[in-house]
Each structure stands twice: as structure tokens, then as C-alpha cells.
Amino acid sequence: xxxxxxxxxxxxxxxxxxxxxxxxxxxxxxxxxxxxxxxxxxxxxxxxxxxxxxxxxxxxxxxxxxxxxxxxxxxxxxxxxxxxxxxxxxxxxxxxxxxxxxxxxxxxxxxxxxxxxxxxxxxxxxxxxxxxxxxxxxxxxxxxxxxxxxxxxxxxxxxxxxxxxxxxxxxxxxxxxxxxxxxxxxxxxxxxxxxxxxxxxxx
Amino acid sequence: xxxxxxxxxxxxxxxxxxxxxxxxxxxxxxxxxxxxxxxxxxxxxxxxxxxxxxxxxxxxxxxxxxxxxxxxxxxxxxxxxxxxxxxxxxxxxxxxxxxxxxxxxxxxxxxxxxxxxxxxxxxxxxxxxxxxxxxxxxxxxxxxxxxxxxxxxxxxxxxxxxxxxxxxxxxxxxxxxxxxxxxxxx
DNA sequence: AGTTTACTTTCCAAAGC
DNA sequence: GCTTTAAAAAGTAAACT
Numbered sequence: 039x040x041x042x043x044x045x046x047x048x049x050x051x052x053x054x055x056x057x058x059x060x061x062x063x064x065x066x067x068x069x070x071x072x073x074x075x076x077x078x079x080x081x082x083x084x085x086x087x088x089x090x091x092x093x094x095x096x097x098x099x100x101x102x103x104x105x106x107x108x109x110x111x112x113x114x115x116x117x118x119x120x121x122x123x124x125x126x127x128x129x130x131x132x133x134x135x136x137x138x139x140x141x142x143x144x145x146x147x148x149x150x151x152x153x154x155x156x157x158x159x160x161x162x163x164x165x166x167x168x169x170x171x172x173x174x175x176x177x178x179x180x181x182x183x184x185x186x187x188x189x190x191x192x193x194x195x196x197x198x199x200x201x202x203x204x205x206x207x208x209x210x211x212x213x214x215x216x217x218x219x220x221x222x223x224x225x226x227x228x229x230x231x232x233x234x235x236x237x238x239x240x241x
Numbered sequence: 242x243x244x245x246x247x248x249x250x251x252x253x254x255x256x257x258x259x260x261x262x263x264x265x266x267x268x269x270x271x272x273x274x275x276x277x278x279x280x281x282x283x284x285x286x287x288x289x290x291x292x293x294x295x296x297x298x299x300x301x302x303x304x305x306x307x308x309x310x311x312x313x314x315x316x317x318x319x320x321x322x323x324x325x326x327x328x329x330x331x332x333x334x335x336x337x338x339x340x341x342x343x344x345x346x347x348x349x350x351x352x353x354x355x356x357x358x359x360x361x362x363x364x365x366x367x368x369x370x371x372x373x374x375x376x377x378x379x380x381x382x383x384x385x386x387x388x389x390x391x392x393x394x395x396x397x398x399x400x401x402x403x404x405x406x407x408x409x410x411x412x413x414x415x416x417x418x419x420x421x422x423x424x425x426x427x
Numbered sequence: 428a429g430t431t432t433a434c435t436t437t438c439c440a441a442a443g444c
Numbered sequence: 445g446c447t448t449t450a451a452a453a454a455g456t457a458a459a460c461t
Binding site: 119120135139143146150152186190191194 | 354356362375378
């Protein structure tokens, strides 16, 4: 009887320690990505839900913590790409993506696809581009999306190409390399999306 | 308009069977030309047939898995070749061991571009998985028939998980009618 | 700048770790 | 869970020319 009781306390303590570790990891990753406190709190709430639903079993705490932060950013409309969260996590990108899909499905998070426009303010700001370029990029994204160009394309690559096109149109040119660095995509992807977009825009 | 069902093409058939007899894979690997056997990596011996093209995984238990065939007839033909090869090695194999098709992968074309964003929201986020950052296809799990469809922006699709060719036809019909109901196929 | 190769996703069986 | 096998879809990445 005493042994069972001690075991319960031990598991409870271990669970408590694991939860504290997960929450501090979320905080650490969020800090290095410059994610606001309100979003970290959303991530912590999702993590606790995942814990309550017993979704952590068979998965790494760090993996679930990272996925939870990724999901929270999307829910709050300030997405970070898997590339970006993977850069501050000790779990690889593929694992984070798989865990995110599992958690989102099990908790019925019903996440809508990421809108490329949600990346433009942050990317433009990191590139020191004007509001004018940002507005132009937004317009390019809206127009080309209406023409059906977005299906299947990565939101970061799509946003990066629109920003590249907008920077040219507004005479504030940034090189493909500079934009690729900020958006964490390759120059080849920017070229491919850019060609389609300017053609659809009739430029 | 061409019926999307007419564009269905079987791309891969997976089937299992068995010769009801234990095998010494080490000696089979020695005698069978072109056999790949690395028990440290995987317990099955890999044997590839050329006509029709397929890959057979042969296990110590005598059970066999055949993949890569383009039709159910090809699976039977490939396995017939495998059975004959084993017989050449003085291994007893019945006339026609039971062959069970486990999975059929098909491709098809709806003939129009698809707005995957609208489909993801329209068909309801519950049976749909669409993460273009991770994969360009939208994953749609059907209950009847019980298959999984991957829909692409081009209107092309992949259907997998079915046990018979008809499953893919039924799946295409359901997908088409559901997209039409939502006004997402036009 | 553009090409080639390789990897991402879905499915399934097998035996063993 | 993982390992291996096969195949399609289309996008992206890495490594070259």
C-alpha cells in the first residue's frame, strides 16, 4: 500500500517536472524567436491539453512542446515556419511537422491553411522594406491567389516571391538571396514562384 | 466531358501469399540469382522480377509479399515466376497458393484545377489534412470506400488503401459528387 | 539561371527489434 | 514505433553545370 502511494507520488512528481520542463522549453524557444507572451500562453494551454489527452506517450516532450508553439503561432495569426521553429528546437523539422499534425488532429484544433500574407509584415520588416512594398506584396498575393496559383504551394515561398516582385516594382530591390535568407527558402523556389506570379499579374 | 473514372490508372498493387513451408533464406540467397538478403537490415529477402516488373519480399516463414505490379493480373504473374524459381531450387510449392491483394494505388485526373484551400475548409477540417508547407497534396480520408485520396492543385489525384480496383472508382465518384455539391468543381 | 536527383505524403503486408 | 519494397501526385532542397 505504501509502495503504491510512493509510486503515485513519484510519477506525479515526474509528471510535474516534465510539465515544467516543457513549459520552460516553450518559453525558451519563444524568446529566441521573439514570440509575444500571449502566444506562449496559448502554446502552454495546448500543451496541457495534449498532456491531459495523453498524447505525449511515445513522443518526445521537446517535440510536442515545439509543435505546440508552432500551432499557437498559427492560431494567433503570426505563423513561424517549421524551418524557423526547428532552428531553435532540438527536434528535427520532420518530427515537428508529424507531431504537429498528430496533435492538431487529436485535439481537433481545426487549423486553417496558413495565408502567405501573414508572413509579409515580418519578412518586410526584417528586410527593411517600406509599407509600400508590403502593400504591393499583399496585393500580388491576393490577385494571384484568386487566379488559383496558391494550391499546393508553400506559404513562405509564395510570400517570398511576392515580396521579391514587389521590391522590384517599388524600386527597393532586394536580391533573391537576401529574401531567401529571411524566408528560409531557396532562391530556386523564389524564382519559380516569381515567374508564375508576374505572369498572372500581367507584368 | 470525359468521366474522371476513365482516367483511373493502377500504379501499384501489393499482395501477400505464402508457400506454407519454412525457408532457409541464407541458402535461397546463395542459389537465387539477383536476390538481396541482409538480415541485419531487414528479415526479408528481396527478389525482383523483370516481366512483369515487381519486387517480392520472401520471409523465413515462407510468407511472401509482392509489390510494384501494375495490375492484379501482373501480381499473379509475378508470383507465378517467384514460385517457379523456388521450385527450381527443389523447394515444394503448391500449384496455386492463395494470393491476397492488400493494397492498390491508383492515379486519376479530375480534369480541372482545384482550389485546395477552399476544399480544405469546405469539406470540413475534420477528415482533411492539408499542410502545403509539408506536402503539396490534400489528404482526404474516405469512410466508404475506406481509402485515402491525395488531391492536388492540378486536379490529379492518388487513391490508396483500396483492396479492389472498384474501390478507386467508387472513391472518384464520391469525391466528384462531394466537390460538385460544394461548388468547388467548376 | 536552370537542371538533376532525392526527399516529403498516402497505403499495405511481411519478421524482428 | 522502426527497418524494406513499390508507385503516383507536385513542391522544395541540395548540389551541379
